[in-house]
Amino acid sequence: MSALQLAFVTFFGLAAVWFALVVFRTSSMMRSALALLFSQTALGALFLALQAEFLGVLQIMMMATEMSIMAIFMVMFMMDPGGLGQMDMTHQKRLSIVAGVVAAAVVAVVAVLTPWGAPATSIPNPSEQLQGLGRELLGRSMLVFETAGITILTAMVAATAVAMPALQRRRER
Amino acid sequence: MSVLAPILALLLLAWCVAVLDAWMTTGRFRPLAPLTATLALVAGESLVPRKPDRLFFETAPILLLLAAVLAAAALPIAPHLVITDLATSALFVNAALAYVLVALLMAGWGPDGAYAMIGGWRFLGQTIAYSMLIVMPITAVAMRAQSLLTTDIVRSQAGLWNVLYQPLGFALFFVAAMAVSFLPPFDLPTASGELAGGVEAEYTGARRAIFRLGRTILIVSLATATTVFYLGGWLGPWLPPWLWSALKTLAVAAAMLAAGHAVPRLREAHLLAWAWKAGIPLAMLNIFLVGVLLLVIP
Amino acid sequence: MSIGLLLALLTAAALFGIGLYGALSQTNLVMIMMGVELILGGALLNLVAFWRFLHPGSYPGQMFVLIVMTVMAVEMAVGFGVAIARFRARGSVEMEAARELQG
Secondary structure, X not given: OOHHHXXXXXXXXXXXXXXXXXXXXXXXXXXXHHHHHHHHHHHHHHHHHOOOHHHHHHHHHHHHHHHHHHHHHHHHHOOOOOOOOOXXXXXXXHHHHHHHHHHHHHHHHHHHHOOOOOOOOOOOOHHHHHHHHHHHHHOOXXXXXXXXXXXXXXXXXXXHHHHOOOHHHHHHO | OOOHHHHHHHHHHHHHHHHHHHHHHHOOOOOOHHHHXXXXXXXXXXXXXXXXXXXXXXXXXXXXXXXXXXXXXXXXXXXXXXXXXXXXXXHHHHHHHHHHHHHHHHHHHOOOOHHHHHHHHHHHHHHHHHHHHHHHHHHXXXXXXXXXXXXXXXXXXXXXXXXXHOHHHHHHHHHHHHHHOOOOOOOOOOOOOOOOOHHHOOOOOHHHHHHHHHHHHHHHHHHHHHHHHHXXXXXXXXXXXXXXXXXXXXXXXXXXXXXXXXXXXXXXXXXXXXXXXXXXXXXXXXXXXXXXXXXXOO | OOHHHHHHHHHHHHHHHHHHHHHHHXXXXXXXXXXXXXXXXXXXXXXXXXXXXOOXXXXXXXXXXHHHHHHHHHHHHHHHHHHHHHHHHHOOOEHHHOHHHOO
């Protein structure tokens, strides 16, 4: 990996972790949602730095819209969206801090101690990756992809059906 | 040199679009109006609301400008006049345009005012309506070009422009482009009569100048995208390639600005209903038709 | 053993830990879902790092990333549908007050 790429990986990695911390440190709900958005964008930029161009662009595109939808749900459902009330809305705080730190430590130790082997040297260029991914999607992994598509459709119908008001109230309208 | 020329071209096109917009709205052709208007805004008083969310209030216009410029950066004006030539350029344009939504949400939430906030959240509803309508025609265009490189997409139209090959896709993309740049009749975030300017209202002075500049460059980016994807980009007989691109972009921008003048603003519920119940099946029909044409015509 | 691989894996570990903290400590359903999104983001980063550094010619790795992104979107959709239904029934989505849904 070239030094510039390494610098980008470090920068976007730190940005992703910092924004993720801001998500749970700030008391303003809107800032929390947009901090998550920028954390995921930093993740997408990390994918670009790791030369997975299609995945990076896809992540950046999808997460902008998804996290904005999360922002409106926060404003709809939470009591203090502006964060001016300084409420503390957490429970079992010590347990979760311990769980988070232990989980991160275990994953980090496994990552550092496993002998991963020599890193690969030749990465296909983005056009080849795009074609290869397309052939993979419509070739070997077609069943996976079709199942995912049907699952998305089912989830959309199910979520809409769950979220609609009860039948009696709908007939009254 | 390779970055400066496209950016200057972008600013020049934005200037022309601003003059065009003023001409259509007021009937007076004033070629120096953008300069005088910008100077007036920058030199004027800059009011800040009483308790804004400072971070969002400052960031929103800059993010809008950045999103528009990034979207234009992946689109070619001439065969070698493109700022970045990613292999997934067509998708990158869409990714950059998604941040227009984030910018308008910030602009809605930042000033801590009712009209701005309603405008911002209405734009989220509008985004849910137009997102599919802007990606699916791009899919059909990429199918014909067999690549996501914008230069390849232009070259694939050497025989027949996409506007004639995929007219349904062109119509859907045109409408979705108007919705992205919140032009009437899709101007829910800045509804001029109803919301007193909506997301734009609380910005004064230099911030409003940046917001307006961002919005104009967004219109130019979308017009360039329509030209590149459907009108053959720089292809044309006698004039130099960049002139063809510029003329086509200005024609599309004029069409976008004029198209909504006689149509009333679409209510958000109706916009969502039309987009999801009529727009998406039409977009899928477009993909199907293009697929059949590609397989049948050698 | 590449420095880039280590950096990416450590970042993913940090995101996983922060996401787990969020998912366990928050009482509101929407905040819990944000924690879960961070956990999935960490998993995605791991997948991309392994693809890039260990098997760059193998496209099922990228396919897996697409499937995880799909899972993120689907889980958000169903989760928010449930949140709307709960909000309609009860007026809030606080999970502390949702003992009757347990088990």
